[in-house]
Amino acid sequence: MKIRTIGRHTREGFKNLFRNGWMTFAAVSAVAVTLFILGGAMILSLNVQNISVNIESQLQVNAYVSSSYPQKHLSTLEASLRSLPGVRSVSFISKDQALKKMEKLLQSNADLLNGIGNPLPDEFVLQAKDPHQTAMIANEVRLTPGIDKVQYGQSVIGKLFTVTTAIRDAAVVFIIALLVMGIFLISNTIKITIFTRRREIEIMKLVGATDGFIRGPFFVEGTLMGLFGAVLPLAALYVLYRWLVQSVPLFPPFSLLPWASVLDKVVITLIACGVFIGIWGSVISMRKFLRV
Amino acid sequence: MKIRTIGRHTREGFKNLFRNGWMTFAAVSAVAVTLFILGGAMILSLNVQNISVNIESQLQVNAYVSSSYPQKHLSTLEASLRSLPGVRSVSFISKDQALKKMEKLLQSNADLLNGIGNPLPDEFVLQAKDPHQTAMIANEVRLTPGIDKVQYGQSVIGKLFTVTTAIRDAAVVFIIALLVMGIFLISNTIKITIFTRRREIEIMKLVGATDGFIRGPFFVEGTLMGLFGAVLPLAALYVLYRWLVQSVPLFPPFSLLPWASVLDKVVITLIACGVFIGIWGSVISMRKFLRV
Amino acid sequence: MIEMQDVWKEYANGVSALSAVSVSIKQGEFVYVVGPSGAGKSTFIKLMYREERPTRGSIFVGGFNIERLRERQIPVMRRHIGVVFQDYKLLQKMTVAENVAFALEVIEVSRRTIHKRVTEVLELVGLSEKAHMFPRQLSGGEQQRVGVARALVNKPSVIIADEPTGNLDPENSWSILKLFERVNDRGTTIVMATHNREIVNAAKKRVLAIEAGRIMRDQERGEYGYED
Amino acid sequence: MIEMQDVWKEYANGVSALSAVSVSIKQGEFVYVVGPSGAGKSTFIKLMYREERPTRGSIFVGGFNIERLRERQIPVMRRHIGVVFQDYKLLQKMTVAENVAFALEVIEVSRRTIHKRVTEVLELVGLSEKAHMFPRQLSGGEQQRVGVARALVNKPSVIIADEPTGNLDPENSWSILKLFERVNDRGTTIVMATHNREIVNAAKKRVLAIEAGRIMRDQERGEYGYED
Ligand SMILES: Nc1ncnc2c1ncn2[C@@H]1O[C@H](COP(=O)(O)OP(=O)(O)OP(=O)(O)O)[C@@H](O)[C@H]1O
Ligand SMILES: Nc1ncnc2c1ncn2[C@@H]1O[C@H](COP(=O)(O)OP(=O)(O)OP(=O)(O)O)[C@@H](O)[C@H]1O
């Protein structure tokens, strides 16, 4: 193929965009809306996943220090806990702090606790790097000398993981299903627009054009339509999401991811869907009209 | 219009479905996929709303009976609490039960509580019919003679409502946005298919057909395509949802609504979108080709 | 029957297709419209059934003031005119029989009558065997004859034919012409644009010669002219 | 140059369009194909550039065995053949000039050459003024001439024209014919299906008469025949 032919295809591709005016508009807007839905769903999914991770990461192990353990060695104990594999953070709650909490809990009846001294132990609060290892870490902590008792919400942790895992799996299934359907809708739209131009394609073939020559301008046109169809919803999603992040009051574990951390996935998916499915859809559906 | 013409339109409408074979298939499948997404999103939304309602309904008011209140009148007190407007349920936790709980909480240190008697009060747990009235009910309970102290998670209730309300609002916005986009996608697809038949429409007009006569078969065709395009995703959603309900292990407040309670909304929305938008889209987009 | 008064037509792209055309055609006349390619014959014809609108002037066809017609009257007017289009304008998704039947369906005739008339007319144009084929399965001349059949089928009071024999061999052309003459004998007005010198010269009917958008000749018992 | 050996064509719907056709046309010949509507002329022509495939038999055009051609060779073969289609087959989204230029663009000629050749050919068919219009803005005859221009523009070694004067007035028809004769004088083979008795009779070229799918007459310096 000569350079001038590449130039010619580019010119024709642009021209076709305008000459097919209404059809271009219909196709681009269908692609844009489909990708908007897909992009929105992706952002939603990513955030739901993030929230479920946040919830898991609030899991903690409460390790109660045995009352016989010498106060002065607490920092050694803390260090040894910190050195356990898989531990992300360790914080200390002294028996005094614990008592204050307890008093708060009992409220007006708190004075009943006076006179009996402080029955509560010192406490370490550990968090696992991977929340799923919470139980394992708890078991290791239990074996650490100086630790009397370990608590980590044994009764709910199973259920919690079931729910968070279910949510994350659902989000992935959901996004993959939407992706498949989005790809279908886009390539379907492209196919219909190609279908309306089948006579054109057949005539070109009869006048001596090769398949590649006919595809050229469609390739350019498809790329441009896909690009527009991806850039428009990206811009809309960006504006909307920025507004959401700024104006919706949320607090942990419910928080929105910053745009930067959803950006790459959404941009790549949308551009890829728009451009590649656009081109691929037209190449595939053109094939049957090229058999002339 | 004569009866025979209605018959003629019906016959033509069916014929066109087959004669436009590929195009019918493309349009119906685009409508079906769009409605599948819409229906799926509706079911998701309804469930998310339901879960957020479930979470709210776990809100409760803990009312502590003053230690001076005579034991034998507790049932009178319970009756008066029960008669407060907006109260759904009242349950009683005796100080002994409360102590057991406390001992469980303190675990190995529980024996420290021995010897000091039971410092805890009797307690009523109330639930509001409308979770949003929890605070109001708490205030009324506080004024009830015999109640010493009232707790209802003052510090988190605001946040909780912010979150649940945000989730429900988001679900509504989400579904309305999707509905609008779905309607756009469907009418867009219909428009494109009509566009490919503009010559046909113009010729009919030139041969003496009235606008109504030309619309007749399109009306039948649109209805059938819309119906197919709605029934297919409904069937798919029904099968999928039944499978989900049966096979995904969930527990309160995370539970899936039974199919029956999402049925009506989803069926009505999908059929309406499919059929009416199908017809409306074709009537609207046909208009400009009828001006001959 | 057909009356044009000082009609001008300029297309949207600035091409002036007709200038100061005034013509009067009486009920039952047979008029040939001749002229070189691009002279304005088709434009002249398209104005009569309102496919195109004149830039200026007024047009009357069979009692209808074409330019003052209310939207709802347009189909009614068109049903009185049988048109053979230069580019056939067949409905590609319908069979030959359905294409012809369409002109009867719009006037809500009974199915039996439709069947009878369609069979009759297809017989007349020699396409009985092709009744259940689609236009794309026909030869050029066969498609053209379907167009003729459709124009005749509802017995309109005017037949307007734009080059109805362009893709027909002389024999078929003559038989179409005989058909037109027969319906003309029954009082149907016929306006026919044609390039067929043989036919025009043999018929000795009224000839309207259009050149560059103007009527240059309007001759009773005329000839094709333009001998070279 | 063009050679058909026992070619049969039956369309998918069972219509038998050609039976036992054997023909040999030499380089530089000028052949008229005549016959009644639906005889099989267009089918005969469509087989030559592989728009239709024969049910049986073999076809050679300019060294290509049309039936044994590899997929990639088809466009190459078609570039050696200039076709005027009965239904014009113009690209509706392209202007007249672009339609004609297309036949040159596919062979990757420089833009300057394209411009020069297109201007030349449009001049020849009398459409210089319409260069930047779209097909739907042209009269029937003008569209037909665009088809002729496109077939001529890349100076093919064979021109196959299916009814190229059906929508043209006699004068324009003659000038198209003169054009064909000029390129024929330079050695281009020409096969032309036509219903124009005047032209065939005046030219005294070879005439192939097809009737009901069979070659009934193959006559050097022939006449249209079928006098009525
Ligand atoms: N839709 C249109 N838009 C712009 N110009 C047009 C249009 N239709 C026709 N023309 C121009 O108007 C002039 C008259 O066209 P018309 O079709 O009436 O010619 P005609 O006499 O029917 O020719 P032919 O014998 O070739 O059919 C021509 O120059 C043509 O290019
Ligand atoms: N695509 C097709 N499918 C089925 N039958 C066809 C097809 N094309 C043509 N035919 C039939 O084949 C026969 C020959 O058609 P062809 O187009 O070759 O005729 P022709 O000689 O060119 O006629 P005309 O002068 O009217 O153009 C006709 O009976 C026609 O109905």
Ligand SMILES: [Mg+2]
């Ligand atoms: Mg014309």
Ligand SMILES: [Mg+2]
């Ligand atoms: Mg033919």
